[in-house]
Amino acid sequence: MTETVDQLIARSNRLGSDRANTNFAGGNTSAKGIATDPASGDDVELLWVKGSGGDLGTLTPAGLASLRLDRVRALENVYRGVAHEDEMVAAFDYCLFGRGGASPSIDTSMHALVEKAHVDHLHPDSGIAIATAADGERLTSQIFGDRVVWVPWRRPGFQLGLDIREVQRTHPEAVGCILGGHGITAWGETSDECEANSLWIIQTAAAYIAEHGRAEPFGARLPGYGALPDAERRERAAALAPSIRAIASSDRRMVGHYSDDPAVLDFLERAEHPRLAALGTSCPDHFLRTKVAPLLLDLPATASVSEQLDRLDELHETYRADYRAYYETYADADSPAIRGADPLIVLVPGVGMFSYGADKQTARVAGEFYLNAINVMRGAEALSTYAPISDAEKFRIEYWALEEAKLQRMPAAPSHRGRIAFITGAASGIGKAIAQRLAAEGACVVVADLDLDKARATAAELGGPDVAIGVAVDVSRASAVRAAVDETLLAFGGIDLIVNNAGLSMAKSLLETTEADWDLQHDVMSKGSFLVSQAAASALIAQRLGGDIVYISSKNSVFAGPNNVAYSATKADQSHQVRLLAAELGEHGIRVNGVNPDGVVRGSGIFAGGWGADRAKTYGVEEQELGQFYANRTILKREVLPEHIANAVFVLTGPELDHTTGVHIPVDSGVAAAFLR
Structure with a gap:
């Protein structure tokens, strides 16, 4: 058991440490093996899988969920169909082995149902580029032959696990699949084989895009939209930042992150960026952090600060109205309440990207995810046309009752969070x-x-x-x-x-x-x-x-x-x-x-710099006694x-x-x- 878990952790850390393989806290890995049940002394087959919310790059054994494999697979007997997916996540609690460990994620069934000892589910930019291409199924066959199989978009859950098991059973030559609109899954009999298969899919997709993709998938450069010189760009970003934060924080206070990554600046200079930005992201992890679409400033970098600020305020009003319309279009009586209508990503041509979250890490990761989305768009447009999942499906993920329950379970924020x-x-x-x-x-x-x-x-x-x-x-x-x-x-x-x-x-x-x-x-x-x-x-x-x-x-x-x-x-x-x-x-x-x-004598920089010695001399006491001298002359007789x-x-x-x-x-x-x- 220990060796299997050690291999799983090592593989997860290697894969997760490279953002070309998966985004922060995205994807999951698993291993199956034998352990002794302390209650019976019998050997039982277990599934160890990365738990909900963990990050592969920093995963430890405490971040794994441990489940009885036979019990997870037996859930097929009580599965009532895609309309009842939420029931299955609750049912995982009845499959847990032992005490402690992480909560099982929605993807647990995928790992349990695939009949291989090791499974990786990842969100690589190159893989999602194929997954979001308008002709992704054709490209999958063309790029990978019969070694990788296309699986049409399906929201994560038990049915997706059944779908992938069917692929693995009916295509014994396959080492993995492309999940439409989502990512990749790979498998192997050993941990090393599984990792090698994951990397082969990722690297093969990247190489194909590099060799066969169009040179300028985002179109021609737009005059006036190019990146400002370094010093001027940062000065402009600082001038805009407070007002953009106000835009992102009209519903609740947010912390921001600024990025002028070359990929962001290049995207915002190209002719196709308004069309693509409006389409939003696709991978479920992405729009949970970035919202359905960013707020894009539709002015060139040559505009003045005041012109940009005025236009951002106008666009903010439109964004909020559009987001409310999106919510009202797809929400039903059981949907969680709207979580705010402000953007989490704000794009400014020539300047860069401002991303927001409840704390700095969340804001930074949101920016990283949108950079992933730009890379995905580039790959999809290089080979085909970028075609993310529909707004209806995005809403189902963004306002999933399971996600809402997770948010409600979070502890109360400390008093100064977000400040x-x-x-x-x-x-x-x-x-x-x-x-x-x-x-x-x-x-x-x-x-x-x-x-x-x-x-x-x-x-x-x-x-x-x-x-x-x-x-x-x-x-x-x-x-x-x-x-x-x-x-x-x-x-x-x-x-x-x-x-x-x-x-x-x-x-x-x-x-x-x-x-x-x-x-x-x-x-x-x-x-x-x-x-x-x-x-x-x-x-x-x-x-x-x-x-x-x-x-x-x-x-x-x-x-x-x-x-x-x-x-x-x-x-x-x-x-x-x-x-x-x-x-x-x-x-x-x-x-x-x-x-x-x-x-304030002890720990004070002023007193340590000579002030203490001078004060002690003035009052006729030893310097080491100065703190007590001050305390003795107070009403409370306590040292500060x-x-x-x-x-x-x-x-x-x-x-x-x-x-x-x-x-x-x-x-x-x-x-x-x-x-x-």
């Missing part, structure tokens, strides 16, 4: 603690710091590019701030939550403070906070989603200790910026609040740590205080002299 946080000075200290807390609550996080290496290291700790990115920023320079915000817009599609945390301090008396000391602290904290808030506000307003700006100020903004005139003055400046911006930005739903820490500041930011930006703006929350364990009045 994009930009935190300055976030590679260490208080900023890092805030980044960690917001990421843990589901936010996408931009770790903005003067030290790029440390920013990237922190982002990697938080979970990598689907969770966090590190960017370099000198907050005292407007151009650097603008570049960092643009990088945020390109990485996550927008920006929601800004934390002005970057800071420094030098403990000097009035007479010792130089003009340079004064300018440096004001440039970083006063001017820097202003520049960051200003750059972010334009995106926040364009998104029409509200937002939060939080200033990490200080107890010293209302109560100044000795020998820190520059620091205290700049913190007072930040404190009043909170009030001013709260009053100005409130009409856009943007809340602006502050946090006033004090005595970076995570306490992070807690305040979390609460201020969460749903519980969504009617609060213009406030400063002290996180100082109680300093009576700093009570706000």
Whole structure:
């Protein structure tokens, strides 16, 4: 048993690691073998198959469903036909062997009913190109001879498994089949034979398309629709991103992903792209992530930003009306409610593709799927005409009751899921603690710091590019701030939550403070906070989603200790910026609040940089005792740590205080002299 499972996992990982073989989380693999039933001691034949929702490239044994093969095959005795497919998925639960493991997918019957020990079902671009060609059946015979058999489109389920079993029984010379409108299935007596057959089908299809396909399947290049130069293209994408996110988020907040893959740019430059984009995708996995069709901007790249934005708003209204009409045409009394009428893919000629999802990974994968769809269209058009499944069939998949049930079983989203946080000075200290807390609550996080290496290291700790990115920023320079915000817009599609945390301090008396000391602290904290808030506000307003700006100020903004005139003055400046911006930005739903820490010694970048030693000297204590010194002079006698500041930011930006703006929350364990009045 162990050897069979090990072979299955290794084969799955090899196949799934190459997107030419299958899309992310798409397809499934299986193996049959003998195991001992611990309840009886008898040998039983089992089916191990990739479970629902897993990804082949990262599959582990825990991602397999284990079923009694005899019981799955016996379901044929109770199968009532295609109108009752959903019953069969529920019936798989009565076929499970042992405890644990993944939930069986809708494709389980395909793997069980085929009478070979190993089966692969994959979604390769080359295979789907044949599957979606108008004359796919003829092409299948022409390309593969009698080794691969055409199976007309059928929605995944028990009947499709019966269909493929019949192919395998009546065509003993075949190693697999092309599933019309869908993908491929291959089989073999050994794991190696099955993998070899899968790869042979994929590679043979790709080679045939390359050798026999038309050179320009998407047609001639359209004047004015070519890709903008690199720098101009990214600048244009950043300028459009907030407004496009607003389009994608009018029903529910979405995170975005931007791609200027050459294949996307070439597709959008060609004469046939409007016709093909309107046809939508075909493989079931594709349109579950991309919706039935994208929103396509019908203007050249030479149009101005304002012209593009105006036209996108018009197209959005049309898209929503068309999608509602699609839903109302095919929905019946048992259909799940409409899940929103906004596009998940937005295509802009000369600029690229914007894709959306509830989180970054979902948004990125949606973009990858549409790139798969472009590759499929290219292959189908090269040999024939692209002919995806009908809208009626797409609706049956998109609004399948089984998919709806899966969505309803998902756990409640964390409070900050779908929100994009930009935190300055976030590679260490208080900023890092805030980044960690917001990421843990589901936010996408931009770790903005003067030290790029440390920013990237922190982002990697938080979970990598689907969770966090590190960017370099000198907050005292407007151009650097603008570049960092643009990088945020390109990485996550927008920006929601800004934390002005970057800071420094030098403990000097009035007479010792130089003009340079004064300018440096004001440039970083006063001017820097202003520049960051200003750059972010334009995106926040364009998104029409509200937002939060939080200033990490200080107890010293209302109560100044000795020998820190520059620091205290700049913190007072930040404190009043909170009030001013709260009053100005409130009409856009943007809340602006502050946090006033004090005595954050352990883990603080400022204190570690010399401020702690200077403060200890001022108060006549040892530096290692400074934290306790600050704690002892508070009402609560508790030391303040970076995570306490992070807690305040979390609460201020969460749903519980969504009617609060213009406030400063002290996180100082109680300093009576700093009570706000």
